[in-house]
Amino acid sequence: MDWLYMYMPIAGVEIFWPGLVLIGFSVGVIGGFFGMGGAWMVTPGLNILGFPMAFAIGTDIAHIAGKSMVSTMRHSKFGNVDYKLGFVMLAGTMVGIECGAQIVMYLERIGQVGKVVRWVYVVFLALIALMVFYDYYKAEKKKKAGIVDGEKGTEGITWYKTLHKINIPPMMHFKAAGFTCSAWLPIIVSYLTGVLAGFLGIGGGLLRMPALVYLIGCPTHIAVGTDLFEVMISGLYGAFTYTLKGRIELVAVFVMLTGAAIGAQIGTVATKYARGYGIRIAFGFAVLGCMISIILKQYKVDWAATTLILGTISIISIWICVVMFKGAAAELREKKLREQAASAYKS
Amino acid sequence: MRSLISKIFCFCMMAYLVLPAMALAAGGKASELVVVADTRRITGVMKYFANLYNTNILLFAVWAVVLTAAYGCFLGLVMDFFMSRTGLDLKSRKIIEH
Numbered sequence: 001m002d003w004l005y006m007y008m009p010i011a012g013v014e015i016f017w018p019g020l021v022l023i024g025f026s027v028g029v030i031g032g033f034f035g036m037g038g039a040w041m042v043t044p045g046l047n048i049l050g051f052p053m054a055f056a057i058g059t060d061i062a063h064i065a066g067k068s069m070v071s072t073m074r075h076s077k078f079g080n081v082d083y084k085l086g087f088v089m090l091a092g093t094m095v096g097i098e099c100g101a102q103i104v105m106y107l108e109r110i111g112q113v114g115k116v117v118r119w120v121y122v123v124f125l126a127l128i129a130l131m132v133f134y135d136y137y138k139a140e141k142k143k144k145a146g147i148v149d150g151e152k153g154t155e156g157i158t159w160y161k162t163l164h165k166i167n168i169p170p171m172m173h174f175k176a177a178g179f180t181c182s183a184w185l186p187i188i189v190s191y192l193t194g195v196l197a198g199f200l201g202i203g204g205g206l207l208r209m210p211a212l213v214y215l216i217g218c219p220t221h222i223a224v225g226t227d228l229f230e231v232m233i234s235g236l237y238g239a240f241t242y243t244l245k246g247r248i249e250l251v252a253v254f255v256m257l258t259g260a261a262i263g264a265q266i267g268t269v270a271t272k273y274a275r276g277y278g279i280r281i282a283f284g285f286a287v288l289g290c291m292i293s294i295i296l297k298q299y300k301v302d303w304a305a306t307t308l309i310l311g312t313i314s315i316i317s318i319w320i321c322v323v324m325f326k327g328a329a330a331e332l333r334e335k336k337l338r339e340q341a342a343s344a345y346k347s
Numbered sequence: 348m349r350s351l352i353s354k355i356f357c358f359c360m361m362a363y364l365v366l367p368a369m370a371l372a373a374g375g376k377a378s379e380l381v382v383v384a385d386t387r388r389i390t391g392v393m394k395y396f397a398n399l400y401n402t403n404i405l406l407f408a409v410w411a412v413v414l415t416a417a418y419g420c421f422l423g424l425v426m427d428f429f430m431s432r433t434g435l436d437l438k439s440r441k442i443i444e445h
């Protein structure tokens with residue numbers, strides 16, 4: 001069975017390559033569906049396969065950049081990417097990440113970095129999960145009462161409506177996302193999520209996706225596509241800096257990308273058959289899984305944290321695959337029926 | 348379609364059960380970092396990039412970004428080719444939030 005193991009010349013380890021393809025595939029499915037990089041899922045997986053931690057992070061970031069490119073291309077065809085919004089937010093994100101990194105360096109100097117970062121991360125993940133579930137609860141309550149206030153169905157939390165009332169020029173219209181607001185709104189929101197991402201040492205998709213929905217007012221599908229566009233650019237930048245530090249295994253990146261390309265198609269096409277709130281709720285569970293795994297790591301129960309992460313990835317990616325295949329089957333059935341009806345009408 | 352889904356599901360379940368044991372057979376976690384790429388066991392393009400990693404990390408970083416972006420683009424186009432043959436409408440979707 002030697003052919004199942006591949007030699008990684010930079011990390012200096014033999015790796016079970018189908019494992020890399022499988023990780024790539026799963027994260028491709030989840031990333032394409034939620035619009036995030038998924039570094040929190042890949043790094044422990046790579047570590048289990050035998051990658052040293054430092055190589056796992058760099059390899060993961062490069063793979064995320066390539067995977068997000070595949071997903072962005074597909075989302076773009078659906079019209080799910082608002083490039084104008086993406087570029088406006090990119091400026092805030094980049095400056096924010098740098099500021100966040102400076103805060104981390106300050107904490108490093110006073111020797112508090114590890115503990116503070118982990119607990120801040122846990123608090124934010126808890127808040128995001130709480131917000132997502134509260135939003136669903138509120139929307140469900142409104143729906144039962146027969147209140148439909150959103151253009152595309154009932155909405156729970158609508159903070160963005162208040163924020164859209166801010167009239168500080170320049171005002172900008174975002175065509176794909178379908179709203180007009182002060183340019184400062186996406187810049188400030190992306191700056192704040194950037195500061196947090198830089199501070200926590202993560203890509204930021206986990207924070208940006210809910211921020212795009214709740215604070216900026218993007219429909220869920222557009223938030224997913226636009227966020228992936230940002231993840232792609234920040235991922236390429238991250239890949240460059242990590243490679244300069246010598247912490248990347250290019251062979252593994254390519255092997256993972258091959259699996260991710262297939263997974264990304266499934267995840268992205270699945271968004272077509274899912275309602276916005278379906279995506280939001282599944283995202284809430286992913287955030288919850290990530291949060292609990294960090295708490296477990298904080299208390300040094302690493303095996304439980306890893307099992308939880310791998311379990312969460314497996315369940316969510318299988319669920320997304322089911323959504324995609326069921327939706328695709330129904331669409332093809334309908335198409336066939338339409339064609340049969342058309343040919344019967346002609347004859 | 349249903350039998351195809353059940354076959355894929357069975358394959359995934361089998362892979363989920365079998366793969367961890369095979370992955371662990373790789374010898375567990377590597378704890379020591381190799382900061383210099385080992386070029387003795389590789390040849391061709393792999394050897395060229397491993398040497399580049401050892402001698403010119405900046406050029407290697409540029410190559411890493413360019414190749415990742417190019418491979419991502421290539422895979423995107425290949426997948427697009429295959430997906431367009433499934434008969435699914437991949438150019439429009441209806442946004443329904445709830």
